[in-house]
Amino acid sequence: MANTIRIKKGLNINLIGEAKKEISAIAAGHYAIKPTDFIGVFPRLLVKEGDAVKAGTPLFIDKYRENIIFTSPVSGIIEEISRGDKRVLEEIRIKSGDKPEFEDFGKADPLKSSREDIIGKLLQSGAWAMIRQRPYTIIANPANTPKGIYVSGFDTSPLAPDYSMIVKESTADFQMGLDVLSKLAGSSVKLGLPGVKSDFPKVSNADITYFKGPHPAGNVGIQIHNTNPINKGDVVWVVNLLDVIIIGRLFSKGIYDTSIIVPLCGSEVKNPKYFKTYKGVSIQSLVKNNQNEGLVRLISGNVLTGSRIKSNGYLGFYHNQFTVIPEGNYFEFFGWALPGFNKFSFSKSFFSYLTPDRKYRLDTNFHGAERAYVMTGQYEKVFPMDIYPMQLIKSCLAENIELMENLGIYEVDEEDFALIEFIDTSKTEIQQIIRKGLDLIRKEMS
């Protein structure tokens, strides 16, 4: 009998623009891989503009870990390699051809293969980048054996995709992916599923725990903390659910087929729905004729943790949705003093708390400016971990490594602090503070 864990603290943010459960396929188009998605990776390019690539052709490697290879998500021509400030490699853009072509990595039965063969195939195909380790949320070291591999089977963030529906589209590949990962871990994959009734398909080689409660119950970090927290020196691996399917396909078909199902959602999308496409797809063709008038923010990922992209921007490697919301660059006369029947707030100081089920069209306005830390006891209400968030944030600001370790920095990721950042009265950039803290520790430890 699987366990059910109740997550009491947290907050569901109800937004307008949930994707309808219909899937459209999109034809050939523009794709990109963004080296900046991979924390701590220093890319060395292996291709140049104009090269023809297949899905699975190496594009760049990590300078300091040369066995970590990053490959093309689709087949086509390298259209452009763009660099940003200080010549940082930003995007490798690929224009896909009409007929998908794949590098052949050979089919294999993971349950009969050795661990070394599995690692070799994952590294060679570029799928290894999908396996990340905690702490730090960087690409896993193939030489390690993790304490466990964790996959979250549901997403509770605003307008999140319905994983059950996506898995049902490719149950066999998902099962194959779980087989691969359980072989890597040496134990069943720790799969977190929603505590409420869901139609998630039955799978094997998975150690299932049910989590009941509001966001961030679907965050893999919260699930790890509430089942088997990370201690100093522990390493666990985490894989996104969409990537488990791609890994499964690598073994069942022998190709790096990155086809995924992602929703385009948000209040500024006319017809929010799911798309069947490939990793790194450009948002341009998705929002064409499907976007409301006015200034909007295009986001790869969800509104809490995603990254801002341009009108021809691309889906991030670890992102599983596109969100479009209105920009909030307007002045509001006495905005802080209004009763606020239609303003969403976690605090009960606006009358909107009388209508909890209402859905909101939230924009990107900051609603104030940065202030000193004054309020206490609020972060704890949306942070379901046995960690003192305010104290940890302050230890990161003070760069006190010993204190950060003691307060539990190894157990957290910046995404676990996204809700805290959202409700923060002092309007500080908390996810960034935690990221800098994690980066500092990583540098000190290496």
Next chain:
Amino acid sequence: MKSLRNYLDKIKPQFKEGGKFEKLHSTFDAFESFLFVPDKTTFKGSHIRDVIDLKRTMSMVIIAMIPALLFGIWNTGYQHFLSLGQQADFMQIVGYGLLKVIPIVAVSYIAGLGVEFIFAQIRHEEVNEGFLVSGMLIPLVMPVDVPLWMVAIATIFAVIIGKEAFGGTGMNVFNPALLARAFIFFAYPAKITGDTIWTGGLTKGEGVIDGFSGATPLSKAASGAIDQIPSIHDLFFGFIPGSIGETSKLAILIGAAILIITGIGSWRIMLAALLGGVTMTLIFNVFAANAYMTLSPLTQIMMGSFMFGMVFMATDPVTASQTNRGKWIYGFLAGLFAIMIRVFNPAYPEGVMLSILLMNAFAPLIDYYVVEANIKKRLKRAAKLVKS
């Protein structure tokens, strides 16, 4: 609104670096963001933000204090005419109250905000909203006949020494409003103690009818005149002499409800302080060495500034304990010591001020041990794993 916005946009460049009024940059910012929530959008991290900000938070606390302020204005007039033995209608009572109270509020805000604006400009920061609450708290804990220049000096002392010297809003160790009161208490003891200071006009020697003493319930209790303590009814509704905001427990309870419902004031601290106060009173009841010790918990809680202090002062998030467990300990001890000081120390009729200031000093220590327990648990977990 559009014309106001346009006007602000027009004059804004003059306050920017290199502009004519560069030195008033922070001041302009403060007024602009008071009138309009800025057009700033999210850049990194979460793309959406909660609408709450410090202005909203602080204005909620001020709203919570308004019942106490309004009653204080009425009671000031009521006590005044009571002392004269004159009949007065509602308008006369409120009129006198306004005349006495509003100048104290105005002086507190002008002096405090003046210092805040200057420091914000020196530090090139935006003006923090913290003083909006302190500026209202200071008048409410003052006796009505306090000289205005004293309010100004106390406020300036509290803001500079109590807050800015520690780094400004969010960094202070002691509650600024309490510090202002403590300053007057120790620097000008004659002006804030005694029986005449609590009723408007009494210090100037205006005529008093026979039988009116002007003494607060606390000083009656301290002098052993237990039988002269007003009824629970009067203590609860507040028809008694005392600091401007502290007398009506009903008004304070309304404020407490607002703070608890909005989640801005910590119910843990309020409840723990109540428990602490009741516990100390019950211990006194057991010993009952003098008449003061025999007072019931209800009377003790209703007297003086116990409730006002525990609802509005002890809950200041900056100077209270920051952890939830710490808040229980902090609140309990604040309530306990308030009653203990009040009963034991004849030099201080009221113990709430000293009790909260004492606990302000201990709050970081309490938090230290609470957080340390969490750290120990984590280390223990890791050690257990190594063993097995």
